[in-house]
Amino acid sequence: MQLLAVSKNRTAAELAAAAACGQRCFGESYLQEALAKQTALADADLEWHFIGPIQSNKTRQIAEHFDWVHSIDRLKIAERLNAQRPEQLPPLNVCLQVKLSAEPSKSGASIDNLTALAAAVQGLSRLRLRGLMALPAAVVDFERQRQPFRQLYALYSTLNSNGYQLDTLSMGMSNDLEAAIAEGSTLVRIGTAIFGPRSNPST
Numbered sequence: 001m002q003l004l005a006v007s008k009n010r011t012a013a014e015l016a017a018a019a020a021c022g023q024r025c026f027g028e029s030y031l032q033e034a035l036a037k038q039t040a041l042a043d044a045d046l047e048w049h050f051i052g053p054i055q056s057n058k059t060r061q062i063a064e065h066f067d068w069v070h071s072i073d074r075l076k077i078a079e080r081l082n083a084q085r086p087e088q089l090p091p092l093n094v095c096l097q098v099k100l101s102a103e104p105s106k107s108g109a110s111i112d113n114l115t116a117l118a119a120a121v122q123g124l125s126r127l128r129l130r131g132l133m134a135l136p137a138a139v140v141d142f143e144r145q146r147q148p149f150r151q152l153y154a155l156y157s158t159l160n161s162n163g164y165q166l167d168t169l170s171m172g173m174s175n176d177l178e179a180a181i182a183e184g185s186t187l188v189r190i191g192t193a194i195f196g197p198r199s200n201p202s203t
């Protein structure tokens, strides 16, 4: 189980405090904010994950400054990241973000498009397809929390039985991490439960 500390809206000093406790992997959603913190923390040996929505004009800096991207939901973005990943860096680790039935309005590839997207991304040599990510709607009931995670696990298993070698199931946040782990999560993305409430809770 991997713990990704989601540090959007947190200061570089807050990240440094978490790093001093041994946390190495940080997830960010806003590019400019992330780049500033990467500069401030350049001496720490940290791993940076981009987890927010991606516009085309942001791909170059994401390809240049991150180790992982969890939020690939269309081929155009994957192709740009592939083309823009610098030669001297290892391939960019990526997860495909899936829009599950329980989350009609969020970004993510539709389940119908997932197989084709996975096949296309697998063919991009500067990307390394690692797994799937989802961001289900927040619900309180534990059994209802489990349903979309079970669905994502099934998609992941199907891809792996079709020859993929995915090792990352990025699912679970502060309010539903137990349900995600019960359904096979390999990586939980945790903000509030590490750093406390965000000052702008909608972000």
Ligand SMILES: *Cc1c(COP(=O)(O)O)cnc(C)c1O
Residues within 6 Å of the ligand: 006, 008, 029, 051, 052, 135, 173, 174, 175, 189, 190, 191, 192, 193, 203
């Ligand atoms: C903000 C965010 C998280 C963390 O949410 P918490 O509820 O603070 O744990 C996880 N994943 C994504 C994609 C996010 O945007």
